[in-house]
Amino acid sequence: MLNSVRSRPWTCKDCLQRLHRLQRSRPERTFATAVAADQQSSIDYVAANKFAKQRDDDNLRRVFDSRSFWREFSQRQTNSSKRTGIVQNQYLTSPEGFREFAHTSLQKCQRIVSKVLAVSTLEGYKSMARDLDRLSDLLCRVIDLSDFVRSNHPDPRIQEAATQAYALMFEYMNILNTTTGLHDQLKKAAATPEVVSSWTEEERMVAEILIKDFSNSAIHMPPKDRQRFVNLSNDISQLGSEFVNGAEPARPHVVLSKSSVQGLDPVVVQQLQRWNSVPIPTWGVEGRLALRSMHDENSRKEVYMATRMSSRRQIHRLEELLHKRAELAKLSGYSTYAHMALSDKMAKTPEAVSNFLTTLIGNNRVQVQEELAKLQSMKEAAPLQPWDHAYYVQKRVLEYSMSRRSRELSRVPEFFSLGTVMQGLSRLFDHLYGVRLVPQETLPGETWNSDVRRLDVVDEAGRHIAVIYCDLFTRPNKSPNPAHFTLRCAREITAEEIAESASMDPPSHPNDGMATAMNPDSDTLRQLPTIALVCDFPEPPVSGNGPPTLLSEHSVRTLFHEMGHAVHSVLGQTPLQSISGTRCSTDFAELPSVLMESFATAPEVLALYARHWETDKPLSDSMMQSMAADRAAHGSIYGAVENEAQILMALVDQAYHALSADGGKRSIDSTDIYHQVFSTYCTLPDPQDSNPRTSWQGFFGHLYGYGATYYSYIFDRAIANKIWQDVFHGGKLSIDREAGEKYKNEVLRWGGGRNGWSCVAGVLGDANPSNANGRLAEGGEEAMREDHLGISFGV
Template sequence: MLKTVRYRPWTCKDCLQRVKSRRTLATAAVSPNHVDYAAASKFTKQRDDDTLRRVFDSRPFWREFSQRRANTSKRSGLVQNQYLTSPEGFRQFAHTSLQKCQRIVSKVLAVSTLEGYRSMAKDMDRLSDLLCRVIDLSDFVRCNHPDPRIQEAATQAYALMFEYMNILNTTTGLHDQLKTAAGTPEVASYWSEAEMTVAQILIKDFSNSAIHMPPKDRQRFVNLSNDISQLGSDFVNRAEPAKSHVALRKNSAQGLDPVVVRQLQKWNSISIPTLGVEPKLALRSMHDESARKELYLATRTSSKRQIHRLEELLSKRAELAQLSGYSTYGHMALSDKMAKTPEAVSNFLTSLIDSNRSHVQDELFKLQAMKQAPPLQPWDHAYYVQQRLTEYSMSRRSRELSRVPEFFSLGTVMQGLSRLFDRLYGLQLVPQETLPGETWNSDVRRLDVVDESGQHIAVIYCDLFTRPNKSPNPAHFTLRCAREISANEIAESAAMDPPSHPNDGMATAMNAGSNTLRQLPTIALVCDFPEPPVSGNGPPTLLNEHSVRTLFHEMGHAIHSVLGQTPLQSISGTRCATDFAELPSVLMENFATAPEVLSLYARHWQTDQPLSENMIRSMEADRSAHGNIYGAVENEAQILMALVDQAYHSSANGPINSTDIYHKVFSAHCALPDPQEHSPGHLRTSWQGFFGHLYGYGATYYSYIFDRAIANKIWQDVFRAGALSVDRDAGERYKNEVLRWGGGRSGWSCVAGVLGSNNPSNADGRLAEGGEEAMREVGRWGLGRDGVSN
């Protein structure tokens, strides 16, 4: 569909007036508030580095820093968008963008000349950008802004543009014109690789909207799509077990925390819910195996209503795929992914099972030795893992490890990210004061990304602290994608009454070495960390190791957006294949706790002493121990879920017995016994009813572990191949072969390029071709056992 990812740029009315006065395009990128990063000295770089730590660690410093422009008469729209100074501005923003869209649509529909067809890929990309700049930003604001009036205004803008986008996706003339352009040799040979890629993506999106179907089939397609959407929402939001509670005798719960027992006690028995945290605690701690068994089976048995929802969802997806000309929904969903086919995904997953099997057997052997007899069962795993973890924690130097967060203040971690990016890519994160109205909350920090030449290349808004009603889920949002802005767009914006900015006031810059204005990526990072103290006394926000890895993960997405600045926004940054999108973020997790990277930033919040080598070794030993206790079995669980997902979406249209398929997969591949034979009254377990990702990731659940396998390979063969993981040559190689392409290059070409032709896994260039053998090869690389359960 026409919807894509986006970013943003800025200039002021004075700049636009210069355009009207026929000054050069370079002049239009300058504003009275422009920061001349090119003039930065070594002292300035050090000052920015120190400031970066203090704006996140010291609330008094942040108040002073953020108030520097608070009394200025100049106000900014939200995230610099010139329209968004009030709720009414969202309506104006949407309607102005809509009018620009309509002009482009009229132009494309009227094209009949070779010149017109040659400009069509760029025209359609701009149309997509206009839709995205409203939809993406409005969607973010309605979910994250604390003001209900702003939320409602953003929701209305979102709905208006989303409705128009759906109309365009069924406008046959756009589809036909684009196909004509792509099929004309004089046009295709004229287009750049990026233009051809965008044209192919948009043609595929039109096809996914059933635009090529006769009216009767198209209506059936729409009806099925609506049914799938409703069923999927119900499946995710109405998951329910067959039994809401399990009643046990009180003495059967020995080992469970007495506080929890008192909360659940009813006379001489306890009633444990089958959803939530309580059953997890019970399965880890209750000594009575029969009690664990009863609870385990109940927690993995869904209600009949929920299973019916799932099977109806799967059936309608299969019908939709066949209506669209695909043999199965899996073939439809994977056609534009790296995997291409369900068979290729199965090759990857079964190969991964094999590479993981010896580690699984090693873990289970040690747990079996603890249980002795009878054989280890599925309901035993969490219990004996917890016992091993307890034994380990009693033997390790827990006092030393408990002090680790003291070396990970939020400010030092942000400082570390900036220093890492400087060494790998020549980039720096520079704190920047915001104008009144620019952010949605006073605790949001703005960082400008600056390269070695002093060029401003991106804006990142960091919303990292907890507040009431804020989602606890960490996330990366691309509010506007990078792309080149044409001279015609600048002239069009200057001619508006009143004059407008070609990027709605959001960040822009000149392309280095050219006279071309470009739209800079604008990004929001959202986390839910505790706030530093208001007074400035006491410790700042301190992060545990998991939170550090989370922040590095989200910044991995951001750096993909920052460096993937393609000429067209439809392939910019994270706009790439679903099974390639997590690679940069997963790879970044490896840097978080690498000793060479820790030496860049891990400092005690109070004494500024570095994290000692002894503590770094203790952290490594701790991760390794936890991975050796349960890492491989958790990997297997993820693989099994991906196999179930593939099996469900590889079925042709017809009745689907999801429970049969689920148990068939587990019986064939799970190292622990399948619990179905132990279910009372032959009522088999049906855990698939709780697998909510079956809706959002239908046929693509393998993507995360696929990217983990690739990330581990790149980490070992590229970044760990030399003496240091922060080697600039490795960073440049990764940037040039992977990050800078966004979605404009095949993921397989990116992987083959960064590993290089001398890598044994890439012999004869086999990876660049992709296909089933390449997927099997990635499976052989394995997942490792560090950093599981992210």
């Protein structure tokens, strides 16, 4: 049900007290109006000020490219007597603050639960959807932020405190999901015509989502079964976390003789060598380097097999997770977990997903065979094996580089400093949507690392609409995986909440101190979306000499991808948080991010930002053409095999979550299922007769977060390609405001408040052949057919 997880705060505790007194002394003036008036003096962004806009644009590049400028910029608040908590949350100034944050939020939740359970009047039922949305928001405030902090904060004490806060609220959320009184009250509200007619479209959508979530929580079951549901949900959460963080190979090293590693970089060999042997780690970059470069096939085979064998402990975690998910689905009235997970998704059924994936893998097969045939010709006599693929691909890439790759292409990263790319993102958003990114200094205690940059998102009227914390540089023990985190969703804050916060002892901030702003269209306060973007790029030099952080084309696309999620959160500002931003169907959530990858290297967009870090010279047309030719060449070398690998992972995900709970724990052999899928669909599968067999599934962390929905990446890529071609005309309208507004208004602004198929149908328009007779809006298997959606990956 409830698991849908300017420069300064608008006021402080003293201001709240002063405003509360002001409200009492001038009752004709609303409290929200008083907040708005008080806020005006603290806003730094001025509408239509070209000088300020140019200054912000320049600063954006410099805060990421110049450490000396960043040091000066970020230290303007260092000596401030005012301190704050993490992301300006007033509670999170110490590890103990997480406990206070969780318990205070829990008390607020309990008051709302008591209020909803006691409702007996028509007015009470009319406010129920909004009350339950606030309950969801209070839970997500703690769960989302604590989950992020426990994974990204360097202080073990804060990690532990965040973990405890997360566990407390997550368990309470599962209890609420099985509280029959809440379900009964909401059902009664939704069955009352006078109530439903008073609800906004957003309130109706939230009510439908919550009723569906209740249904998925075995709400109709006897108390014993409901308790079992809570226990299973908690077990799945714990197992999932252990599975994601516990990936490990069965063997830590493969020990080879020095003579058998010929071809591997001598520097790497020297670092690894122990006497006359070379232990190759089976977890990390060294194993991948060995597979790409060692000439001896037997050595490659040994490394390949070892790097694809998970530890027994990890496989046991996965199989326990799959078993408990199957049991949870059965308890909730579904035949499999896949049926449960897909019931409210765009695909709707496992059958639709299976047909989509098998059609796609069939369409991709010819290109795969062509790629492998070229590699086979390089190996000549012996048949090509899985452990040969990376080695011969690398040889083809090197041959291509020597014969065709121009010298100027190797200089492309010089035009992609991190600062210029961030500038490009801001300029692109300004062109398409009328919003831009503004660097903002932070208060002491606001960020979890001194290298984290804060960006405020500002619209054309100079209004502050979102906060993005950018943690983009590498550091020890930091996850290398790029990610977008929603730390807090957008929503309207009611006058009742403001009054409640003001009456607390001591007075509190209605958004826990985090960013808020007045809604320009109504006399209401909004909590602004607060987002964290995490990447693992090299740091710029400390001395200031030499180039700043320079990105490869792949890294540029990665950053555009993650910022695609962010702009969905920024522009999807619905009145209720349950449908805000990326709180949408899982198989729709990747659409904005995948589409953003196409913008990254479109010539019109490159002209906005790709400039040499030192000379400021723009990327030339010939270099853009070389980049496009290089992408096409590399795509012909290994693109189809990479596509097949993605489809295979989605098929494995579907096979695992199509398991029934009837057979018991021992019926699940994840390794056997993995090999069945690969032997059926993979063009170059792992050996079936090896002992032990490969068990790569233990490294597939997305099996937890995307259980039964990993196809979403592939599915959304197909939709994104369709929108890119039909709305943005393959890049010819890549900075066109009309196209941007259409995409914003039909897709981004809805968050999860509109069916994904309706968004796709809306942005493509009635005249689009794919949407003839409105068939896309109906969704499901029919809409996913090849001749309707135009199944393809694109470049």
